[in-house]
Amino acid sequence: MILVTGATGTVGREVVSLLVARGERVRAVSRTPATAGLPAGVEVVAGDLAEPASLAPQPESFWAVVERAVEASGAEWTFLRPVGFAANTLMWAGQIRAGDVVRWPYGAAARSLxxxxxxxxxxxxALTSAGHSGARHLLSGPATLTQEEQVRAIGRAVGRDLRWSEMPLGEARQMLAAAFGDPDFAEIALRGWAAFVDHPEQVTDTVERITGHPARPYADWAADHADAFR
Incomplete structure (x- = not known):
């Protein structure tokens, strides 16, 4: 694990990008992690060098704990680190089956699902061929689409003109907290979407390098799952 301070500065941002490109594990310190806009796969933690108390150890994410446990086991391993799953957009299926409008927050959030x-x-x-032991593969789709564009892609797949309606943030916070049963998790989701508005999610060529074919576009996913939205 490489810790980068000043990770959102002019040089620090370049350092983080180069380390990620080399497959290194990176932890970045930022005063405002929600708007850091760093590549997917980077562990962003809150901290301010001018306030030493802010640098005290913080609870780690679940997957970071899992990865460390796997590494410590002595077994051979390969980590797959996908960005968001396209399948997560099935969360809109109920709204789409009921009408032509998807009401959700951050329509401009751009992701490479x-x-x-x-x-x-x-x-x-990774399981059946050589060269993956000890690798950390960051996986994405072939391009970014905003959430509003994702809804339109679903509409094309089902032959309907679907529209986006921006949900006010306060309402979205209450809705997600109720749906997830965890206000903190709801807040993390909202911060993530907010960050992707100004800093679209990273696109990688990992799928093509490993499988020999380009990653499937979101439109293909929508077509494959069209029945779920009808």
């Missing part, structure tokens, strides 16, 4: 088939193919390659 990955098709579950691509993730599975990379997993199989």
């Amino acid at each position: 990955v098709h579950e088939r691509d993730l599975a193919e990379v997993a199989v390659a």
Whole structure:
């Protein structure tokens, strides 16, 4: 793990990008993690060098704990680190089956969602071919689409003109807290979408490098799952 302070500065941001490109594990310190806009896969933690108390150890994410446990086991390992799953947009299925409008927050949040088939193919390659031991593969789709564009893609897949309606943030916070049963998790989700408005999610070529074919676009995922939205 490499810790980068000043990670959102002119030089620090470049350092983080180069380390990620080399497959290094990076932890970045930022005063405002929600708006850091660093590449996917980077662990962003809150801290201010001018306030030493802010640098005290913080509870780690669940997946960071899992990865460390796997590494410490002595077994051979490969980590697959996907960006958001395209399948997560099934959360809109109820609204789409009921009408032509999806009401949700942060329509301008741009993500490079990955098709579950691509993730599975990379997993199989890592399990059955050489060269993946100790690798950390960051997986994404082939391009970014805003959440509003994702809804339109679903509309094309089902042959309907779907529209986006921006949900006020306060209402979204209450709705997600109720849906997740955890206000803190709801807040994390909202911060993530907010960050993707100004800093679209990273696109990688990992799927193509490992499988030999480009990552499947979101439109393909929508077509594959069209029945879920009808």
